Amino acid sequence: MADCDNQEESGMKHYCGIFGAVAVEPWPTQLDLPHILTLGLLGLQHRGQESAGIITTTGEEGQFKQKKGMGLVEQIFRNEDMIKLNGNMGIAHNRYSTMGGSELLNIQPFVVNTIHGKIAIAHNGEIVNAAELRHQLLKSGVGLSTDSDSELLIQLLTHPPSCGEPDGANWINRIKAMMKVAMLSYSLLIMYKDVVYAVRDPFGNRPLCIGKILPPSSFISVDNCNEKDVDAYVVSSESCSFHAIGAKYYRDILPGEIIEISKKGIKSCGIVSRPNGKLPAFCIFEYVYFARADTVFESQMVYTARQRCGEQLAIEAPVEADIVSTVPESATPSAVEYARKLGLPYTEIFSKNRYIGRTFIQPTTRLRQLGVAKKFGPLTDNFAGKRIVLVDDSIVRGNTMQALIKLLKKYGAKEVHVRVASPPIKYPCYMGINIPTKEELIANRISLQDLPDHLCADSVKYLTIEGLVKAIQEGITTTGQPIGHCTACLSGDYPVKLDW
Numbered sequence: 127m128a129d130c131d132n133q134e135e136s137g138m139k140h141y142c143g144i145f146g147a148v149a150v151e152p153w154p155t156q157l158d159l160p161h162i163l164t165l166g167l168l169g170l171q172h173r174g175q176e177s178a179g180i181i182t183t184t185g186e187e188g189q190f191k192q193k194k195g196m197g198l199v200e201q202i203f204r205n206e207d208m209i210k211l212n213g214n215m216g217i218a219h220n221r222y223s224t225m226g227g228s229e230l231l232n233i234q235p236f237v238v239n240t241i242h243g244k245i246a247i248a249h250n251g252e253i254v255n256a257a258e259l260r261h262q263l264l265k266s267g268v269g270l271s272t273d274s275d276s277e278l279l280i281q282l283l284t285h286p287p288s289c290g291e292p293d294g295a296n297w298i299n300r301i302k303a304m305m306k307v308a309m310l311s312y313s314l315l316i317m318y319k320d321v322v323y324a325v326r327d328p329f330g331n332r333p334l335c336i337g338k339i340l341p342p343s344s345f346i347s348v349d350n351c352n353e354k355d356v357d358a359y360v361v362s363s364e365s366c367s368f369h370a371i372g373a374k375y376y377r378d379i380l381p382g383e384i385i386e387i388s389k390k391g392i393k394s395c396g397i398v399s400r401p402n403g404k405l406p407a408f409c410i411f412e413y414v415y416f417a418r419a420d421t422v423f424e425s426q427m428v429y430t431a432r433q434r435c436g437e438q439l440a441i442e443a444p445v446e447a448d449i450v451s452t453v454p455e456s457a458t459p460s461a462v463e464y465a466r467k468l469g470l471p472y473t474e475i476f477s478k479n480r481y482i483g484r485t486f487i488q489p490t491t492r493l494r495q496l497g498v499a500k501k502f503g504p505l506t507d508n509f510a511g512k513r514i515v516l517v518d519d520s521i522v523r524g525n526t527m528q529a530l531i532k533l534l535k536k537y538g539a540k541e542v543h544v545r546v547a548s549p550p551i552k553y554p555c556y557m558g559i560n561i562p563t564k565e566e567l568i569a570n571r572i573s574l575q576d577l578p579d580h581l582c583a584d585s586v587k588y589l590t591i592e593g594l595v596k597a598i599q600e601g602i603t604t605t606g607q608p609i610g611h612c613t614a615c616l617s618g619d620y621p622v623k624l625d626w
């Protein structure tokens with residue numbers, strides 16, 4: 127049996143969070159925009175912990191104010207920064223780097239000067255044809271100052287579209303021209319003078335939704351309110367960030383849609399279609415693991431979608447046991463529902479230290495070999511002598527699962543049956559998620575047959591791809607829109623043909 131105790135990395139990481147806010151007229155707004163943006167970013171902290179930035183403007187003279195820094199939101203934005211960032215609108219970004227190192231230079235939002243004034247951009251995703259776009263831009267005489275793919279998008283926007291601009295800058299046409307050449311994935315916020323544009327790539331690979339801040343005493347519904355009832359519009363990678371600022375989820379931005387937000391309200395400026403009538407490819411792992419459970423995507427709460435995955439897992443892979451438990455956090459809704467479906471008691475067996483982050487400095491070898499014991503403590507009384515079903519949302523390298531089972535067995539578990547609420551991850555992702563190389567993925571290293579032995583488990587079963595897609599799509603109630611999800615890391619079926 128291979129020993130993974132000295133490997134600490136776990137999970138699929140690297141996805142950014144973007145957040146924007148525009149106060150409605152009259153300007154100057156009475157709202158505290160810098161705090162709204164900071165709290166918005168804080169609600170998206172799980173999506174990016176390397177660095178963060180906020181850019182605001184009064185929207186009047188085209189000037190931007192900015193604050194950027196390495197680290198967590200709380201460490202970067204201080205009260206004195208809030209005063210300096212005062213404005214009527216702004217965009218913000220939490221970063222996990224996918225292209226371009228994790229350093230000051232690459233912190234977003236990016237700003238450039240154009241012939242019409244400054245523009246700023248915040249990007250979540252990864253451009254799959256970045257190498258080709260970089261080459262074309264450099265060849266056309268554009269100088270680039272970073273290795274980031276997001277800089278390519280802002281540089282593309284500085285170019286007037288081929289149809290020309292007889293009446294001055296036409297940002298919708300520029301955005302559409304950029305969307306024609308930049309291949310997924312991107313959810314974007316673009317700020318220019320007194321307008322923020324919110325954009326999702328035609329496949330809708332990364333999420334983006336709109337919320338409304340209504341007056342605190344308002345009883346008006348978010349769907350039926352007039353524009354004059356709204357204090358501000360907010361845009362976010364996930365609706366979970368709306369709770370802390372008193373905003374209500376209004377709707378998702380559709381795949382390929384361009385939304386214009388100004389002090390007058392929001393306006394949809396059209397939808398850029400996908401090639402050959404292909405279906406959308408919203409990342410299914412946003413549901414499985416990335417997003418916070420209280421987020422709403424495609425009209426359903428992530429927690430509820432995860433519950434359905436657990437229910438489907440119970441249908442596909444039942445097992446006789448005394449208790450069902452979770453690998454906290456993101457697997458919990460699936461575990462709870464797996465237990466309910468099979469009529470087994472759900473019991474917590476781990477206490478998780480929530481303060482162990484990714485930036486934890488590598489300690490000495492002796493301490494490092496304690497592996498996940500730094501992250502999880504066993505609740506021994508709850509499981510000693512019992513047959514356990516341990517549910518996790520995903521297995522990537524297998525480090526977490528192997529170490530946890532060893533811990534459970536060491537403290538007296540009788541049997542441990544692993545049930546995974548998503549299928550084996552076999553392929554890399556080129557769309558903004560840093561999945562380990564093919565060779566590091568446990569599904570490519572160890573056969574299903576040998577996996578229980580490798581993990582020290584009594585049995586291991588995964589949810590099927592069909593089961594996962596069914597569980598996710600069943601809860602989507604929006605009508606009239608095509609539904610489709612990317613499952614490329616599970617199936618090898620990528621939304622666009624890749625050249626490498």
Ligand SMILES: O=P(O)(O)OC[C@H]1O[C@H](OP(=O)(O)OP(=O)(O)O)[C@H](O)[C@@H]1O
Pocket residue numbers: 135136137138415453454455456457518519520521522523524525526527
């Ligand atoms: O197979 P591995 O490479 O070890 O990674 C898999 C684990 O990583 C993730 O959890 P994570 O601890 O990142 O966060 P969570 O609290 O959201 O579950 C995921 O939920 C699995 O538990």
Ligand SMILES: NC(=O)CC[C@H](N)C(=O)O
Pocket residue numbers: 140141142143221222223224225226232234249250251252253274275276558559
């Ligand atoms: N994870 C992301 O969405 C990253 C955005 C962009 N590719 C960057 O590296 O900055």
Ligand code: SF4
Pocket residue numbers: 331408409410411412554555556557559612613614615616
């Ligand atoms: S390959 Fe996997 S992680 Fe990447 S976008 Fe598709 S479903 Fe999401």
Ligand SMILES: [Mg+2]
Pocket residue numbers: 453454455456457518519
């Ligand atoms: Mg986990």
